Amino acid sequence: MLHHFPAIHDTVPPQGTPIEWDQAHVWHPFTPMAEWAATDPLVLESGLGAKLCDTAGRWYIDGNASIWTNIHGHRHPRLDAALRRQLDRVAHTSFLGFTNPVASQLCAELSALWPPNTLTRVFLSDDGSTAVEVALKMAVQFWQQTGHGQRRRFVAFRGGYHGDTMGASSLGGIPLFHERFAAWQFPVEHVTDLAGLESLLSDEIAAVVIEPLVQGANEIRLWPAGLLAQLRAWCDRTGVLLIADEVMTGFGRTGTLFACEREGVVPDFVALAKGLTGGYMPLAATLTSERIFEAFLGGRERTLYYGHSYAGHPLACAVALESLAIFREERVLERLQGQIVRMTEWLGALIRPLPWVYEIRQCGFLAGIELRQLDGTVFPVESRVGARVCLAARQGGLLTRPIRDTLVLMPPFCITDAELEEAVRILAEAVVACLGLPSDAEKGILGRS
């Protein structure tokens, strides 16, 4: 059967409201869509600082920094101006066969954020997944081109999350997200800890990948202190390359500019994305060393045939440069240290006393609050406690997403003390609204709607 296509000049913009268009045509990421259709979706229209505003004019604290991306706040005057300045020059030009001033300056500035002469080469792409993906391809090809083609396997940690493209998701260690595609993914050795590495044939391993300090998507789980440095030492002993996935931790989230900094570790590759543009634009960077880079020199067959159409996007690079300037000139990390302390204090005062709080896992300016039943066992999945608490928090004026029953608190760094306290208070009230008062808990009223 042949189809007749409408001519664009005959089509008219469809009538409807954003919610109607959404429910008729949109497929959302990571979203059970039947449930979505039954909910009352929030339509976010504008923002300012640490807050977002919906189409009904209600303001909310952006409690998970717009899915872990936002750093300096929404509509930051300097970031807005940087974007407009670049727009007055050009929006996008090709990075294949050409360069542009802002992308090349950004690569130089990113490299300068690491110890001298370590991560000197920067490859730009679009998202966290692609930043990891390119590190995988570079690692494989590096070993092929240096006479160690037997190093073909990857090692990753259980519970890890490295993105959703086929390659990056092969590394993933969260069964709900990744298991289904196992037959199409390349083989990866998953280990739980450093002891797990010792049993592997290290001279067949190309690289090991880790989210340094904290596994984000795995319900905000912190690594023991020192593990990253020990992993670096294992890599040094065995020759295995180390890929640090700082897509979430990068740009201050853990209290230092990079999580690797806390343990004095320089990886062989680092993947950066979410906070790179302060949460403004999709942009990612994979940094590596001169040693890796040099193995790709000398002829067409040694070239890395990999890239994306929007690589080196000038608008994104301009805003990323301005975000780094804000870090430098506005002493963001110094101010952040006090905010980290206040986050700990308020979580301790308002959240910790609630009997359903099994654990608070804080790393710098991010925290996971795990809710469990009073006997310490997890709530049944069907009770959807985390989702219900976040919906109650939304009604109270705070936006965040749970990971199962772990509530995530990861606000933009520009959040004021008053807003931070309010965010924690709303979360505490939302827990009580869903699970009852602490006194009810003793009577065994649990997990009810």
Ligand SMILES: *Cc1c(COP(=O)(O)O)cnc(C)c1O
């Ligand atoms: C979000 C995330 C990714 C994937 O980034 P996208 O931009 O969503 O593709 C990879 N690794 C980690 C640690 C992340 O948190």
